Amino acid sequence: MESVLYREVFETDVRNKEVAKLLGDIADLLEIKGESAFRVGAYREAARRIEGLSFDVETLSAQGRLQEIQGVGESLAARIDEYLKVGRVQYLEDLKAAIPAGLVELLQVPGLGPKKVKLVYEKLGVMGIDDLEKAAHEHRLQALPGMGEKSEDKLIRELERWRNRSRRLLLGDALPRAEAVAEMLQGCPAARQVEPSGSIRRRQETIGDIDILASSDSPEELMACFNTLPIVKEVIAHGPTKSSVLSVDDLQIDLRVVKPVSFGSALQYFTGSKNHNVKLRELAQKRGLKINEYGIFEGETGRRIGGNTEEEIYNALGLACMPPELREDRGEIEAATADRLPDLIEMGDIEGDLHVHTDWSDGHNTLEEVARAAMAKGYSYLAICDHSKSLGVAHGLSIERVREQRQDIDELNERLHPFRILAGIEMDIRADGTLDYDDEVLKEFDIVSASIHFAMGQPVDKITQRVIAAMRNPYVDVFNHPTGRIIGRRYPYEIDLEAVFAVAAETHTALEINAAPDRLDLNDISVRRAKELGVMIAINTDAHAIPQLEFMRYGVATARRGWIEKPDVLNALPLPELLARLKRSRSK
DNA sequence: GCCGTTTTCGGCCCGACTGTTTTCAGTCG
Numbered sequence: 001m002e003s004v005l006y007r008e009v010f011e012t013d014v015r016n017k018e019v020a021k022l023l024g025d026i027a028d029l030l031e032i033k034g035e036s037a038f039r040v041g042a043y044r045e046a047a048r049r050i051e052g053l054s055f056d057v058e059t060l061s062a063q064g065r066l067q068e069i070q071g072v073g074e075s076l077a078a079r080i081d082e083y084l085k086v087g088r089v090q091y092l093e094d095l096k097a098a099i100p101a102g103l104v105e106l107l108q109v110p111g112l113g114p115k116k117v118k119l120v121y122e123k124l125g126v127m128g129i130d131d132l133e134k135a136a137h138e139h140r141l142q143a144l145p146g147m148g149e150k151s152e153d154k155l156i157r158e159l160e161r162w163r164n165r166s167r168r169l170l171l172g173d174a175l176p177r178a179e180a181v182a183e184m185l186q187g188c189p190a191a192r193q194v195e196p197s198g199s200i201r202r203r204q205e206t207i208g209d210i211d212i213l214a215s216s217d218s219p220e221e222l223m224a225c226f227n228t229l230p231i232v233k234e235v236i237a238h239g240p241t242k243s244s245v246l247s248v249d250d251l252q253i254d255l256r257v258v259k260p261v262s263f264g265s266a267l268q269y270f271t272g273s274k275n276h277n278v279k280l281r282e283l284a285q286k287r288g289l290k291i292n293e294y295g296i297f298e299g300e301t302g303r304r305i306g307g308n309t310e311e312e313i314y315n316a317l318g319l320a321c322m323p324p325e326l327r328e329d330r331g332e333i334e335a336a337t338a339d340r341l342p343d344l345i346e347m348g349d350i351e352g353d354l355h356v357h358t359d360w361s362d363g364h365n366t367l368e369e370v371a372r373a374a375m376a377k378g379y380s381y382l383a384i385c386d387h388s389k390s391l392g393v394a395h396g397l398s399i400e401r402v403r404e405q406r407q408d409i410d411e412l413n414e415r416l417h418p419f420r421i422l423a424g425i426e427m428d429i430r431a432d433g434t435l436d437y438d439d440e441v442l443k444e445f446d447i448v449s450a451s452i453h454f455a456m457g458q459p460v461d462k463i464t465q466r467v468i469a470a471m472r473n474p475y476v477d478v479f480n481h482p483t484g485r486i487i488g489r490r491y492p493y494e495i496d497l498e499a500v501f502a503v504a505a506e507t508h509t510a511l512e513i514n515a516a517p518d519r520l521d522l523n524d525i526s527v528r529r530a531k532e533l534g535v536m537i538a539i540n541t542d543a544h545a546i547p548q549l550e551f552m553r554y555g556v557a558t559a560r561r562g563w564i565e566k567p568d569v570l571n572a573l574p575l576p577e578l579l580a581r582l583k584r585s586r587s588k
Numbered sequence: 589g590c591c592g593t594t595t596t597c598g599g600c601c602c603g604a605c606t607g608t609t610t611t612c613a614g615t616c617g
Contacts, residue, residue: 035589038600042589073590111606113615146614150607198617211617239605254617256604269602274617281601286593292602 014494016050016057022083022092023047023076028104029095031114032121045071048275050080052330054529056498058084102128109162111154119144133159161246169251170487172517172554174200174207181231181253182212188225190216192260197270201324203557205487205520209252213270219257226255262294265307268314269293275329283317283333325560330528344560345539349572350552352381355426355449355480355512355540360405361386361395364545367408367421373546375419381575383422383447384409388436390428391453397425399441406444420575422446426480431455433469435476442475447582449478449512449538452493456484460494467500471509477582478538478570479504481514481521489518497526505534508583510570513539513562515555516548527562536581538570 027043049071050057060066061084066077083089105128106117120126123144124135135141136159141152169177178196185194191214195201198211216222223243227235232253234246244254258266269277269292277291284291288299295307296316306312311321319336323344326332335341357363358370365373367384374382386405387396397405402425409423424447428436435442435450442448450470458466470476482500483492504511511530514521519542522530527537539555541548559569566572570581579585 039589041600045590071590075589111615115614146608148608154606237605242604244605270617272617274601277617278601285601290602294603 014492016053019057019080019083020047020051022089023050023079025104026079026089026092026095028107029092029099031107032099032103032117033095034114034118042071042073042076045275046076052328052525054525054532100127102131105129106132109155110158111151112158116147119146129159129162164250168206168208168488170517171200171203171205171207171520171557172551174210174251175203175554177251178210178212181210181229181247184229184231185212185214185222185226185255188222190218190221190225192216193263195267197256197267198254198272201271202273202327203325203554203561205523205558209254211254211256211270213263213267214255214257215260215263215266216257217260219259222257223255256293258293262307264309264311265291265295265313266293268310271324271327273328276327276333279329279333280313280317287317289316323560325557326563328561342563342565345556345564345566345569345572347553347556349566349569350379350539350556351574351578352379352383352571353541353543353549353552354383354422354424354447354478354538354571355385355514355542356382356549357386357426357542357544358384360384360401361391361397362544367405368412370543370546370549371412371416371419371421373549375416377549380418381420381422381578383424383449385424385426385447385449388425388427390430390436396428396436399437402437402441403444424449426451427470427476428453429466429470431458431466433466435470435473439473439475442473443584445475446579447477448473448475449480450476451480452484456493458493460496463493464496464499467495468503471500471503471507474583474587476509478510478512478540480512480540481519481542482511483521483523483526485519485521485523487518487520492521497529501530501533501535504530504536508536508581508586510536510538513537513555513558515539515541515551515553515558517551517554520554520558522558522562524558524561527559527564531562531564531568536570537564537568540571 023043024047027040031040049069061081066072066080079089079091103117103121106112120132124140126132126135136152136156139152141147142149178200182194182196185191194214197213199207200210214222219241223238226243227238227245231247232245233248236244236246242256244252247253256270281291290297290299291313295304296313297304306316314321320341322332322336322341353374356370358365358367371382389396389398406423409421413421423445425445427448427450429450429452467479471479483495485492511522513527537559539559541551543549573581
């Protein structure tokens with residue numbers, strides 16, 4: 001882990017993630033050591049809280065306010081302070097010295113928990129994956145208490161799977177697959193309601209496995225139908241109400257079946273998140289109620305008081321039912337208690353897409369094709385933002401080409417009226433903070449958005465100042481994909497988002513949620529912070545081909561996870577209001 | 589290790605499935 005001594009300023013997100021990882025590492029080791037599950041849980045809970053924080057843990061530490069974070073008490077605050085000051089925590093170093101590093105990895109193998117890891121370590125001297133595999137093949141595991149031949153065989157299979165495990169799926173890959181499986185299930189005669197649940201329903205940006213909930217009057221029949229779907233390669237586990245299979249493309253799909261009367265409570269339960277549900281159950285407990293996947297019950301009498309729908313569960317606790325995207329235990333239960341849940345942006349609120357490419361630069365379709373596709377989606381406007389000249393690899397437009405494209409746009413607008421194509425540009429912010437065209441050219445556009453595509457390795461101060469300079473330009477309306485991350489492939493560049501948000505709010509520059517499934521940039525946590533600071537959001541697909549206009553749903557999902565409401569979104573404005581909002585109009 | 593309309597100690601969500609057990613522990617979500 002990189003030490004604080006080497007870098008002076010960090011982007012909030014990265015810094016918080018470091019601290020979260022630190023606490024998570026401690027939790028793993030404590031778990032193997034056999035510490036109280038509650039102590040372990042406390043570290044995990046704090047780690048999760050800090051990762052979900054929308055402000056900088058380092059600032060809190062400096063102000064001595066760490067204990068204001070839920071789940072952080074005296075001793076955790078001390079550990080965090082120590083890490084931020086010294087760059088390491090002695091407590092963790094001691095744990096590491098006592099416990100082989102390979103054991104932590106073992107925890108990730110499905111079916112292996114802390115107890116078994118401890119067992120194989122102490123009895124067989126297993127220090128890591130390789131040791132364990134060897135012990136299993138030599139049938140040395142069978143002799144251990146609580147282990148047998150079947151456990152050993154299962155473990156061998158799991159180890160093999162784990163070695164070839166695929167990374168987490170992007171929401172954009174997982175959601176369509178889940179919807180396809182749900183549709184197939186709906187074709188089983190025994191199926192009643194079918195709904196993807198779990199992290200997919202919450203629209204998390206990446207997904208581990210696909211969870212589907214169904215209701216049926218004869219669950220076993222539906223289960224049998226599921227297990228024999230053509231996409232099923234292997235049945236991992238199955239009982240009368242729950243089944244896990246491996247699909248032909250190596251995804252784990254879990255199906256849970258309940259009676260129709262319990263569908264609502266089961267859907268609530270299997271949508272999670274885990275922490276949201278824990279909180280909800282605690283709340284129920286305090287009110288003498290009990291929630292499980294079959295309904296909500298009076299604690300004393302056991303009488304069932306609801307559960308046919310999700311609303312019944314929440315309402316029984318005096319809460320309004322809340323959208324799945326909010327259910328992360330990031331304050332939504334408190335908000336519901338105070339009757340202050342946000343009224344989240346919806347797909348139907350989107351009036352247009354403000355970042356789309358055509359074959360004038362690196363897009364695949366013509367101006368007219370893209371415009372007609374946007375019209376078919378029910379949009380009332382579309383901003384064409386092809387690349388500016390710096391981006392040679394993407395056929396960035398020279399000033400002459402920009403003016404030619406403008407003529408085409410004007411002609412097309414006459415034909416497509418009242419639909420409106422906005423002449424825009426995706427303007428590269430050059431390494432020195434200057435822009436590709438000067439203001440005399442910029443003012444010819446209807447809308448200008450700015451992006452960073454190179455010199456991403458600059459130090460945090462430089463890159464932040466570069467972006468701030470662009471946002472201060474009187475014609476730059478939007479800053480695109482603000483962190484530059486590509487999920488699973490490229491880390492965000494180091495940028496001080498707090499500073500960017502402040503200037504964005506001050507200069508009325510909107511920040512993008514780039515809806516491409518491998519970007520989702522800004523992410524949910526950052527976008528929520530941006531909103532808190534009064535920043536306007538634009539949700540754009542950055543489509544380079546017509547089918548990619550469909551990415552809008554992932555951008556809207558991310559916005560919803562960030563508590564964004566319709567008035568926060570630039571492209572939820574009708575055309576006249578949108579035009580009035582842009583800087584060129586403001587300055588008049 | 590945290591926390592408090594059950595408050596400074598004694599709790600901390602709940603059920604399904606598996607494999608080992610003959611009543612349950614471990615793991616998972």
